Amino acid sequence: MMSEHHGHHIASAKQLWGIGIALLILTVLTVTVAGLGLPSPFDILTAMAIALTKAFLVAAFFMGLYWDTKFNSMLLIGALAFFILMVSITLLDTLYRDDIVPSF
Numbered sequence: 001m002m003s004e005h006h007g008h009h010i011a012s013a014k015q016l017w018g019i020g021i022a023l024l025i026l027t028v029l030t031v032t033v034a035g036l037g038l039p040s041p042f043d044i045l046t047a048m049a050i051a052l053t054k055a056f057l058v059a060a061f062f063m064g065l066y067w068d069t070k071f072n073s074m075l076l077i078g079a080l081a082f083f084i085l086m087v088s089i090t091l092l093d094t095l096y097r098d099d100i101v102p103s104f
Contacts, residue, residue, distance in 0.1 A: 009067035019061045026054050 030050045038046060060066040065073050 009064060011061065011064075015061070019057055023054055023057060026050055026057075 030047060033043070033046050033050070037043075059076060065076065
């Protein structure tokens, strides 16, 4: 039946504070890693890994996807996959463009 009623989950204050503190720690970790001066590919990879972890925590717990139906989680994953595909195609195109303004 399409109109199944699912009860709303109410997160406890302890859980929300825990996730908030984890996000704060990950933000401090991001700033710390940025100040370390890691070599070129590792700085972006580390920053993106931390950012994806923070995005997962926000989507799962603050947006409630952890307790919601798996269909909504699959919609989010599908939308992100489509976005990555579109950005990747755009970046592939930039490899073959001529410079409009010559480099200095």
